[in-house]
Amino acid sequence: MTHEYPNQQAYNDEPLIVRRHILDLLLPAVWSLIMLLPVSLSYVVFQAVGITSDPAGVLAIWIFSGLYIVFVISFFMTEWTFWYQDAWIITHDRLIDIALVSLFNRRLSQLSFNQIQDIQVEMKGYLQNIFNYGNINVQSAGRQSFFQLQSVPRPAGLASKISDKSLLSQQPQENNNVQQKVRVIKPSHRIGEILVAEGRITNEDVIKALQLQPGSGKKLGEILQEADKITRQDIVQALASQYRIPGIDLSRYDLDGATVRIIPKSIAQQYLAIAVDRSPDGVISVAMAHPSTELVAELMSQFDQPLTFLVADEDYIKEAIMTYYPLELDENNDN
Amino acid sequence: MNILISIYIIFFLAIATYVGINIFHLVKFRIGFRGDKTNVAIGLYIAIVIGVITISWIGGILAYNQLLSTT
Numbered sequence: 001m002t003h004e005y006p007n008q009q010a011y012n013d014e015p016l017i018v019r020r021h022i023l024d025l026l027l028p029a030v031w032s033l034i035m036l037l038p039v040s041l042s043y044v045v046f047q048a049v050g051i052t053s054d055p056a057g058v059l060a061i062w063i064f065s066g067l068y069i070v071f072v073i074s075f076f077m078t079e080w081t082f083w084y085q086d087a088w089i090i091t092h093d094r095l096i097d098i099a100l101v102s103l104f105n106r107r108l109s110q111l112s113f114n115q116i117q118d119i120q121v122e123m124k125g126y127l128q129n130i131f132n133y134g135n136i137n138v139q140s141a142g143r144q145s146f147f148q149l150q151s152v153p154r155p156a157g158l159a160s161k162i163s164d165k166s167l168l169s170q171q172p173q174e175n176n177n178v179q180q181k182v183r184v185i186k187p188s189h190r191i192g193e194i195l196v197a198e199g200r201i202t203n204e205d206v207i208k209a210l211q212l213q214p215g216s217g218k219k220l221g222e223i224l225q226e227a228d229k230i231t232r233q234d235i236v237q238a239l240a241s242q243y244r245i246p247g248i249d250l251s252r253y254d255l256d257g258a259t260v261r262i263i264p265k266s267i268a269q270q271y272l273a274i275a276v277d278r279s280p281d282g283v284i285s286v287a288m289a290h291p292s293t294e295l296v297a298e299l300m301s302q303f304d305q306p307l308t309f310l311v312a313d314e315d316y317i318k319e320a321i322m323t324y325y326p327l328e329l330d331e332n333n334d335n
Numbered sequence: 336m337n338i339l340i341s342i343y344i345i346f347f348l349a350i351a352t353y354v355g356i357n358i359f360h361l362v363k364f365r366i367g368f369r370g371d372k373t374n375v376a377i378g379l380y381i382a383i384v385i386g387v388i389t390i391s392w393i394g395g396i397l398a399y400n401q402l403l404s405t406t
Contacts, residue, residue, distance in 0.1 A: 017368055055402040059395040060339050066391020067346050070354065070384050077357050077380055084376070085364050098366060103356065106364055 016090040018158065020083060020151040021133035028079035035072045039065050078103070088149050090162065095138065097147060111147055115140045116166040117240065117247070121155045138162065139198065139241070146197050192220055194238045201229050219290075232313045239311040243291045248276065250287065250316035260324040267302060268325070271295050272317050276310065283307070289314035354384055 042061065043052070051057035082100050089096040093114075099107045116138055123134030134155040138147040152158055192206040201224060209223040216223065221235040230238075233249070240247035255276060260268075262275040262284055273288035273295065286299060287310045299307060358377055365373045 015368065017366065053402070055399045056336055056339060058402055059399040060343075062395030062398060063343055063391050064346070066388050066395075067343070067350050069387050069391070070350050073380075073383055073387070074350070074353050074357055077376075080376070081357060081361055084372070085361075085366060087366060089366070089368075100364070103360055104363075 015092075016161075018088040018090065018149060018152050020086065021131065021153045023127065023131055023133065024151050025079065025083050028076055032072050032076040035075065036069065039068060088152070090158075090165070092165070095147060095162065097149075109147070111138065111140050113162070113166040113168070115244075116162070117237070119159050119163050119166075121159045123155065136162070139237070191235075191238050191242055194241050195224070195230060195234065198238070198241075200234050200238075205229050232315065236311050236313050239291055243309075243311065245291065245309050245311060248287055248310045248312045250276070250312045250320065255320055255324065257324040260320060263299075263302075265321070265325040267299070268317075268321050271298065272314060272321075273299060274317055274320050274324075276312075285310055287312035287317060289317045354380075 042065065046052050046057065046061055051061065085098065085106075086100045087098050089098070094110050094112045096108065096110045099109075101107055118137075118139035120137040120139075121134060122137060123129055123132075128134045128151075131153075132155075133151055133153045136149040136152060136155050136159050138149070140147060149155070149158070192201075192209070195201045196203055196206060205224065205227075206220070209220055209227065209229075212223050213220060218226075221230070221238070224230045225232060225235060236247045236249075253276065255274075259276065259278050260274050262278065263273060263286065268274050271288065272290060273286050275284050276287045277285040279285075283306045284303065285308050288295060289312060291309065291311055296307075296309060358380070361373055361377055365371065
């Protein structure tokens with residue numbers, strides 16, 4: 001048996017097809033039944049008008065009712081098609097979203113499991129909790145930073161399956177870091193758009209923040225943080241999504257002073273970037289507070305070793321610089 | 336009667352187009368995998384559509400003849 005979904009590859013595992021819960025078809029089914037009501041009422045109406053005494057009138061009622069019933073069945077069939085062909089495919093290495101936007105308008109997107117950063121399960125209301133279905137929100141570092149599997153059955157089990165696959169796919173990648181060439185990072189979306197897409201803030205919050213921004217000398221994230229709209233970790237995650245690189249929580253990471261000092265203090269202070277890890281293969285992981293194409297290019301020009309990049313909270317980076325670099329003697333005080 | 340049949344043909348063609356679009360969409364955008372029910376769905380759909388049209392015609396002709404014989 002061959003699989004015919006887009007960009008298919010040879011898989012050892014049978015891909016898992018996930019659709020919205022069958023209850024999503026309840027509303028179209030009810031609508032179809034309501035649409036059938038006029039057929040049964042029409043005979044009463046036509047009898048009152050007197051058409052039913054005319055043979056041609058009766059024939060017309062029968063054959064046009066038949067056409068109308070076919071129309072209603074076709075309406076339900078269209079809804080069923082939307083339900084059936086709007087699916088998510090979970091393969092051994094990625095998640096494929098097949099979205100039917102409208103008839104003859106299909107959107108395909110895919111996400112490698114090694115790009116997944118966060119998975120959330122969302123079950124709202126009585127129906128979803130009684131019938132055990134809900135949404136799975138997948139946060140990624142990919143071009144499409146947010147994936148939602150809507151109204152899927154048994155979301156908790158499915159999320160755990162995706163999470164397991166994500167962990168498995170990320171393990172071998174760490175060992176292959178040495179073969180990974182340093183890539184030029186570019187922002188995918190504006191940070192405000194990402195935060196809105198993630199549901200952390202609203203469009204109105206962005207507009208208010210943008211109005212405050214001119215002349216303040218602050219970045220949008222800082223203004224939103226000061227307004228208590230987002231946390232520092234939200235900024236890190238949004239930057240990670242924006243530049244499609246992983247985020248790191250330095251508060252939970254044991255830094256090694258010798259590793260940190262691989263980057264000269266002047267560069268670390270100037271760019272707010274520190275080395276957080278050095279793999280046995282010599283790949284240096286650099287955490288930076290404000291990722292940018294220019295900063296990456298600058299750091300790449302400074303080092304011969306291959307580099308990988310991460311986003312971290314600015315305050316933790318400043319703290320690490322204070323902690324791990326020796327204090328410079330103030331020449332003025334020496335005199 | 337001629338007018339009735341003409342109007343019926345117009346409506347029939349419109350509904351037939353809709354049914355055709357549904358079937359074409361199902362075939363064109365099918366996701367091929369083990370356990371795919373597209374063929375079953377199309378078969379069932381066509382059978383129901385033909386069944387409803389046929390029954391409506393048979394019912395209509397029977398009622399037509401019954402009324403003619405009683406009047």
